[in-house]
Amino acid sequence: xxxxxxxxxxxxxxxxxxxxxxxxxxxxxxxxxxxxxxxxxxxxxxxxxxxxxxxxxxxxxxxxxxxxxxxxxxxxxxxxxxxxxxxxxxxxxxxxxxxxxxxxxxxxxxxxxxxxxxxxxxxxxxxxxxxxxxxxxxxxxxxxxxxxxxxxxxxxxxxxxxxxxxxxxxxxxxxxxxxxxxxxxxxxxxxxxxxxxxxxxxxxxxxxxxxxxxxxxxxxxxxxxxxxxxxxxxxxxxxxxxxxxxxxxxxxxxxxxxxxxxxxxxxxxxxxxxxxxxxxxxxxxxxxxxxxxxxxxxxxxxxxxxxxxxxxxxxxxxxxxxxxxxxxxxxxxxxxxxxxxxxxxxxxxxxxxxxxxxxxxxxxxxxx
Amino acid sequence: xxxxxxxxxxxxxxxxxxxxxxxxxxxxxxxxxxxxxxxxxxxxxxxxxxxxxxxxxxxxxxxxxxxxxxxxxxxxxxxxxxxxxxxxxxxxxxxxxxxxxxxxxxxxxxxxxxxxxxxxxxxxxxxxxxxxxxxxxxxxxxxxxxxxxxxxxxxxxxxxxxxxxxxxxxxxxxxxxxxxxxxxxxxxxxxxxxxxxxxxxxxxxxxxxxxxxxxxxxxxxxxxxxxxxxxxxxxxxxxxxxxxxxxxxxxxxxxxxxxxxxxxxxxxxxxxxxxxxxxxxxxxxxxxxxxxxxxxxxxxxxxxxxxxxxxxxxxxxxxxxxxxxxxxxxxxxxxxxxxxxxxxxxxxxxxxxxxxxxxxxxxxxxxxxxxxxxxxxxxxxxxxxxxxxxxxxxxxxxxxxxxxxxxxxxxxxxxxxxxxxxxxxxxxxx
Numbered sequence: 001x002x003x004x005x006x007x008x009x010x011x012x013x014x015x016x017x018x019x020x021x022x023x024x025x026x027x028x029x030x031x032x033x034x035x036x037x038x039x040x041x042x043x044x045x046x047x048x049x050x051x052x053x054x055x056x057x058x059x060x061x062x063x064x065x066x067x068x069x070x071x072x073x074x075x076x077x078x079x080x081x082x083x084x085x086x087x088x089x090x091x092x093x094x095x096x097x098x099x100x101x102x103x104x105x106x107x108x109x110x111x112x113x114x115x116x117x118x119x120x121x122x123x124x125x126x127x128x129x130x131x132x133x134x135x136x137x138x139x140x141x142x143x144x145x146x147x148x149x150x151x152x153x154x155x156x157x158x159x160x161x162x163x164x165x166x167x168x169x170x171x172x173x174x175x176x177x178x179x180x181x182x183x184x185x186x187x188x189x190x191x192x193x194x195x196x197x198x199x200x201x202x203x204x205x206x207x208x209x210x211x212x213x214x215x216x217x218x219x220x221x222x223x224x225x226x227x228x229x230x231x232x233x234x235x236x237x238x239x240x241x242x243x244x245x246x247x248x249x250x251x252x253x254x255x256x257x258x259x260x261x262x263x264x265x266x267x268x269x270x271x272x273x274x275x276x277x278x279x280x281x282x283x284x285x286x287x288x289x290x291x292x293x294x295x296x297x298x299x300x301x302x303x304x305x306x307x308x309x310x311x312x313x314x315x316x317x318x319x320x321x322x323x324x325x326x327x328x329x330x331x332x333x334x335x336x337x338x339x340x341x342x343x344x345x346x347x348x349x350x351x352x353x354x355x356x357x358x359x360x361x362x363x364x365x366x367x368x
Numbered sequence: 369x370x371x372x373x374x375x376x377x378x379x380x381x382x383x384x385x386x387x388x389x390x391x392x393x394x395x396x397x398x399x400x401x402x403x404x405x406x407x408x409x410x411x412x413x414x415x416x417x418x419x420x421x422x423x424x425x426x427x428x429x430x431x432x433x434x435x436x437x438x439x440x441x442x443x444x445x446x447x448x449x450x451x452x453x454x455x456x457x458x459x460x461x462x463x464x465x466x467x468x469x470x471x472x473x474x475x476x477x478x479x480x481x482x483x484x485x486x487x488x489x490x491x492x493x494x495x496x497x498x499x500x501x502x503x504x505x506x507x508x509x510x511x512x513x514x515x516x517x518x519x520x521x522x523x524x525x526x527x528x529x530x531x532x533x534x535x536x537x538x539x540x541x542x543x544x545x546x547x548x549x550x551x552x553x554x555x556x557x558x559x560x561x562x563x564x565x566x567x568x569x570x571x572x573x574x575x576x577x578x579x580x581x582x583x584x585x586x587x588x589x590x591x592x593x594x595x596x597x598x599x600x601x602x603x604x605x606x607x608x609x610x611x612x613x614x615x616x617x618x619x620x621x622x623x624x625x626x627x628x629x630x631x632x633x634x635x636x637x638x639x640x641x642x643x644x645x646x647x648x649x650x651x652x653x654x655x656x657x658x659x660x661x662x663x664x665x666x667x668x669x670x671x672x673x674x675x676x677x678x679x680x681x682x683x684x685x686x687x688x689x690x691x692x693x694x695x696x697x698x699x700x701x702x703x704x705x706x707x708x709x710x711x712x713x714x715x716x717x718x719x720x721x722x723x724x725x726x727x728x729x730x731x732x733x734x735x736x737x738x739x740x741x742x743x744x745x746x747x748x749x750x751x752x753x754x755x756x757x758x759x760x761x762x763x764x765x766x767x768x769x770x771x772x773x774x775x776x777x778x779x780x781x782x783x784x785x786x787x788x789x790x791x792x793x794x795x796x797x798x
Contacts, residue, residue, distance in 0.1 A: 216755040219767050224708035236498030
C-alpha cells in the first residue's frame with residue numbers, strides 16, 4: 001500500500017519533476033538554525049525531525065513529499081530540523097534513536113515499514129512526540145498516525161470522468177488489490193454511480209466492481225507493458241477516461257494514450273498521488289486531472305500543531321476538508337470542462353465535506 | 369524435456385522390436401476434452417458471445433460475429449473428445465500421432481474456451497481484432513527469445529539464458545538509446561549486450577565444458593543483478609539522461625492495414641515487429657533449406673559424424689550461440705524501444721522462460737515456436753481482457769492462465785517432441 005506512493009514517486013523520478021523538488025533538495029542543511037525573524041515565539045526551540053524509509057528523501061514520492069513538508073514548516077515556523085535517511089531496514093532503529101538523542105521534539109517516520117521501530121522507540125521515550133505517515137497500526141499516546149481518506153477525492157474524479165466521457169465508458173485499474181489501491185477505485189466507481197443517479201445517465205465503469213471488490217488488477221507495480229496493454233484494451237472496449245492506480249505502471253498508460261490519441265482516439269487520463277500534469281515529463285496534455293494525496297501539507301500541519309502545543313495521538317486523516325486529499329486543477333483541460341460541471345464539482349466537494357454526500361469505501365481509514 | 373515427463377512403457381511388438389508408447393498425449397487430450405465437456409458444454413451459460421471485428425474507426429466495416437455458447441460448447445467438446453479417442457487408438461496401435469492433431473486440438477479448445485468465457489462475462493462482447501493484435505504485440509519478444517533458443521539448441525547448446533539475453537538487450541537499448549537519442553544505436557547496443565551474454569555462455573559451455581543449464585541459470589541471475597544495480601545507481605540518478613529512450617513509430621501500410629483482424633497484425637507494426645516476421649522466416653529457411661542449416665542440425669544431432677566429414681563442430685556452435693544473442697537482443701530492444709518508454713528492474717518478468725517453453729512446445733522449429741509463442745501471448749492478453757469484461761473466473765486465476773497453458777502445453781500436449789540428440793552435450797574431440 002505505502003508502496004504505491006513510493007512507486008508513483010519512482011515513476012515521477014524517471015520523468016523528472018518540478019523545480020520545487022530541486023530547490024528543496026538544494027536547500028537541505030543539517031539542523032541549520034532558523035534564520036527567519038518572523039518565527040512564532042517558542043518555535044526556534046522546537047526541533048522537528050524526519051526518518052526516511054529505504055527510499056531516501058530523493059525518491060520523488062512520499063519520503064520526499066514528507067521531507068518537503070518538514071522543510072516548509074522550517075521556513076514558515078522557524079523550527080530546527082534534523083533528518084536521517086535509512087539505506088536499509090537495519091538503519092531504522094539506529095536512525096530513530098539518533099533523532100531522539102539529538103533532542104528532537106517531534107520525529108516523523110515515513111511509511112509503514114517503520115511501524116515496528118517507531119512503536120518501540122516511542123514506548124521507550126514517552127515524553128517525545130512521533131508521527132508516522134501512511135500507517136495506522138500504532139496505538140500510543142505520543143504517536144500520531146497520518147493517513148488519507150483518498151476515496152473522497154477519487155469520488156470527485158469519478159464524477160468528473162462521468163461528466164467528461166464521450167463514449168459513456170470510463171475505466172480504472174490497480175497494481176495490487178490492497179486497501180490503499182482499492183480505496184482510489186472504490187471512490188472513482190462510486191463517483192460515477194453518483195453522477196448516473198443525479199443525471200439519469202448510464203456511464204459504465206470498466207475494471208472495478210465495488211460490490212465484489214475485484215476488477216482489473218495487473219498484479220504488480222513494475223510491468224509497464226501490462227499497463228500499456230490494459231489501457232489499449234480499455235480503449236478497444238470503448239473507455240475514454242482512464243485512471244491507473246499502479247505507480248510507475250501508469251507510465252504504460254501514458255505510452256498507450258500517446259499512441260492511441262495519435263491514431264485518432266481521444267483518451268484522457270486521471271493520474272494519482274501527485275499532480276500528473278506537473279509530475280509527468282510527456283503526455284501531460286492528456287491528463288484531465290489527478291487525485292492527490294498531499295503528504296507535504298499533512299506533515300507541515302502536524303508539525304505546526306505540535307509547535308503550537310496541540311499535539312495529540314488522534315490520527316490525522318487527510319480529507320477534502322483539510323486539504324489532505326484533493327482533486328488537482330484541470331490545467332490544459334480547463335477550457336474543456338464546462339462551467340456547469342465545475343460548479344457541480346464544487347458543490348459536490350462541499351457536500352462531501354459537510355457530510356451531505358457520504359463517501360464510503362471498505363478501505364477507508366478507520367479511526368479508532 | 370517433455371519426453372522425460374511422459375509415462376511410457378516399452379514392450380516388444382510382433383516383430384520383436386521395442387516400441388515406445390507414450391500415453392501422456394492421449395491422457396492430456398482426454399482431460400482437456402472432459403474439461404470442455406463439463407465446463408463449456410454442460411456449463412454453458414446459454415447466452416450469446418459477440419465478437420466485434422471492426423470498431424467503426426476502420427474503413428471497412430464487418431458485422432459482428434455472434435456465437436451461441438451452447439452450440440459451440442457441445443460441438444467443441446465432441447471434437448476434442450473425438451481427437452482424444454483417436455489418439456488412444458493410435459497410441460495403442462503403436463503408431464505416431466498425426467501431425468495435425470496438436471494444432472487442431474489447441475485451436476478448437478481455444479475457440480470453445482473463448483466463446484464460453486465471453487458468453488459468461490458481464491459484458492458478453494469483445495473487440496476480437498484488438499484481442500488478437502494485442503496478443504501479437506505481447507508475443508513478439510517471446511518469438512525473438514524462442515528463435516534465439518532454436519539457434520542454440522539446434523546446434524546442441526542448451527540456452528537457459530534467454531531471459532538474461534532479453535534483459536541485457538532491454539537495458540542496453542534503454543541506456544544507449546537515451547544517451548544518443550538514436551534508435552539505431554539503441555538496437556545495436558541491445559544486440560551487443562545480448563551477444564556478450566551469449567559469448568559467456570558459449571565460452572563456458574563449449575570451451576570449458578561447464579554444465580550448460582547451470583551456466584544459463586547463473587547468467588540470468590548475473591544479468592538481473594547487474595542491470596538492477598545500474599538501474600538504481602546510474603539510471604535512477606538521472607532518468608532523463610539515462611532512462612528516456614526514444615520509441616519506434618508504428619509504420620502503417622495504407623489500405624492493407626485496414627483489412628479486418630489481419631491488417632493490424634501484419635501491416636501496422638514497428639520495424640521490430642516486421643523484423644520478427646523476417647527473422648522467423650530467415651531462421652526457418654536457414655535451418656532447413658541451406659547448407660549452413662544442414663551443418664547446424666548435423667552438429668546438434670551427431671557431432672562426431674559432423675566432425676568426421678570435416679565440419680568444425682565447436683566453432684559452428686560458438687557462432688550459432690553468438691547469432692542467437694543477436695536475435696535475442698532484438699527481442700530485448702522491443703521491451704524498451706517499443707513496449708515501454710523506459711527500463712525497469714527485471715522488466716522481462718520471466719518471459720525468457722516462457723520463450724523457452726514456446727521453443728519446446730514448438731518442437732525446436734522456428735515456425736512451431738512462432739505459433740506457440742502466439743498462444744502464450746494470446747492467453748496473456750486474454751487474461752487482461754477478461755478482467756475488464758468481468759468474468760466468473762477470479763482475477764488471480766486469470767493471471768495464472770499463461771503459465772497454466774505453458775505447463776499443459778509442455779508437459780502433455782507436445783507428444784513425441786524430441787530435442788536435438790546432442791543438445792547440452794559438449795563435444796570433445798578424441
